[in-house]
Amino acid sequence: MSQSKMHSEPAVYVYEAPVRIWHWINALAITVLCVTGYFIGVPLPTMPGEANDHFLMGYIRFAHFASGYILAVGFLFRLYWVFAGNHHARQLFLPPFFTREFWKGVLHELRWYAFIEKEPHKYVGHNPLAVMAMHIVMVWGLLFMIITGFALYGEGIGMGSWQYEWFSGWVIELFGQSQDVHTWHRLCTWLVICFVIMHVYLAIREDIVSRQSMISTMISGWRMFRDDSKAKDDADHGGSIMTTFVGSLMSSFRSGRSRTKADDIR
């Protein structure tokens, strides 16, 4: 398992290439989407001259729509990888919300960030608080943005297009009118921005003060550790490839339970 740097710095291969590529493409797409989205709602100062000399708003909207497509396709691929990838690829999508161990972990992380705990826990994958935040924002938040985004996009493409038929019709009906969809799409943008601020800060912070590598892990896929004590989530996860939803759900429950064994070994 560990490609053994031997002695005190063991390493574990955590994030497979598709997960890492998804992460960075997502990061880029979200950056473009946030900036262009902001300027679609609150456009830049007026361009002087003739209308046919400019296409600024058109380009901004194109960048937004193109990045939106990339984000959506990436999300679909990532959903597939939940089943095809290793168990770390499932963590974000199937969090063990129904285990006590998970919530104890969340509490510990909160205490660690509040400077109450002296020592952080060590995790091969994400820590429980990160799993929760990422699950909410990067799974449900992105899903919400993709659905409302396509709903708004479908309005421009028009009735009869698949975007309109699949998204616009029922979404606009659900929210009441198009204007409300715009408002919620924009509110959720700010949620994503808040997440990004915390995510970037905490990744850098944990890289410096915690017991495992963060940034280099998302580039190389390998998690390095500062000491060789046992990680909180370094437990048996069953088969490496689970192809069914139930299978992976089971495994997330099982891993949640088996973690209790490793509870005191820190």
Added chain:
Amino acid sequence: MTETFYEVMRRQGITRRSFLKYCSLTAAALGLGPSFAPKIAHAMETKPRIPVLWLHGMECTCCSESFIRSAHPLAKDVILSMVSLDYDDTLMAAAGHQAEAIITETIEKYDGNYILAVEGNPSYNQEGMSCIIAGKPFHEQLTHVAKHCKIIISWGSCASYGCVQAASPNPTGATPVHKVIHDKPIIKVPGCPPIAEVMTAVIAYMVTFERLPELDRQGRPKMFYSQRIHDKCYRRPHFDAGQFVESWDDEAARKGYCLYKVGCKGPTTYNACSTIRWNEGTSFPIQAGHGCIGCSEDGFWDKGSWYARLTDIKQFGIESNADKVGGTAAAVVGAATAAHMAATAINRASKKENSV
């Protein structure tokens, strides 16, 4: 026997030539193509007029005002003659008990075969006292007449969505028709008021084909409400170029740039104003230099200023919107992050000192 539309028109001195011209025009307005003009003509020559009961609840009569100003001169005559407008208390000569008797008579004679057109909406608070027709709350008349009708037309934003009287806090309990009547097909023709030609064309379609036109998910006829004002706006090139009116009466306003930044609701409003326009195709709000206020959309009174793109979010206080709420959240998160960063640095420094 009831006269056919054609007979009525001829009796009114309309020539056959004019009649056929009207049929082609209607076919074109409905987007049906030239082959449908004879069908419309045939329907008008053979079909008896459908009785219409036009009820008025809480409303301002702007729908009626719009309707009688239909651009094509024939349209208003023809449509008003096409249907047998048995009851319409703002237009009819009869009044009082005489007028109310007509409703009873029509229901008896044409049970299940007349069109109910509703302008305005019923009130449900204070036992419906905000709208009394013939001594009774309007909602009683509405449910009674609706029970025996074939189909219902909800004229305007009042009947379709509630409009101004249903705006927060809705003191009279104004309720749109589709939330009161559940067992009849309802066609919504929203707008405050709806465009005259849209109103007449909807009736022409139903009379000709004896069925509802194709409706969208919200029950609006697709032929007029399938595109946004923005999609066919003549100022759209300025939007794409990024040329906006920044404030009223600035240079951009004089040049006729896009009104998006001064709150035009064209991009979120489904209606045909930018194609059919108003008053015989003369103009429409954006052409007159004012942004669309979204009058044909659900709850347009409650979305905050007509001069701002971002909707007010009342839950977060007066005059708050997505950017203010989200921007504040991001600023708080940013500040908290910076503070946490400082605390982490101090914490680490003190730890290092201790270990040394």
